[in-house]
Amino acid sequence: MGLCPKPQPRYFCEASPVTLGYNLTMKVKIKLFATLRKFGPEEQVMELPEGATVEDAIQRIDIPGNLPLLKIVNGEHRPPRHLLKEGDELALFPPIAGGGEGAPIGVLSESCRKDHLLMPG
Numbered sequence: 001m002g003l004c005p006k007p008q009p010r011y012f013c014e015a016s017p018v019t020l021g022y023n024l025t026m027k028v029k030i031k032l033f034a035t036l037r038k039f040g041p042e043e044q045v046m047e048l049p050e051g052a053t054v055e056d057a058i059q060r061i062d063i064p065g066n067l068p069l070l071k072i073v074n075g076e077h078r079p080p081r082h083l084l085k086e087g088d089e090l091a092l093f094p095p096i097a098g099g100g101e102g103a104p105i106g107v108l109s110e111s112c113r114k115d116h117l118l119m120p121g
Helices: 034-039 052-060
Strands: 026-031 044-048 070-073 089-093
Touching: 026 034, 026 052, 034 089, 044 052, 052 070, 052 089
Parallel strands: 026 089
Antiparallel strands: 026 044, 070 089
């Protein structure tokens, strides 16, 4: 007995995409700003599995988990568990204006809505 209990078209089988011979992935543009550039190129396109989160992308870059980050997806502040989609742009910033717990974080960047100051809410 294989992964599917009876012969079915492959796309109805509940096995993972990898076991079926294809892989569901998506491409996300990653931008690193300021001191984060030491973890990789300023801009890169990363291939991630569908269903990947902001946190998954950060782990793939090998940015230490204890480093506070401002996470912007398509110009909007997002939490680590936010699901990414094909073509999303994830911009990562180190703390600005002190960086301590509870300190306000502001970002001014062309990739994150021109001429707007973003403040996490």
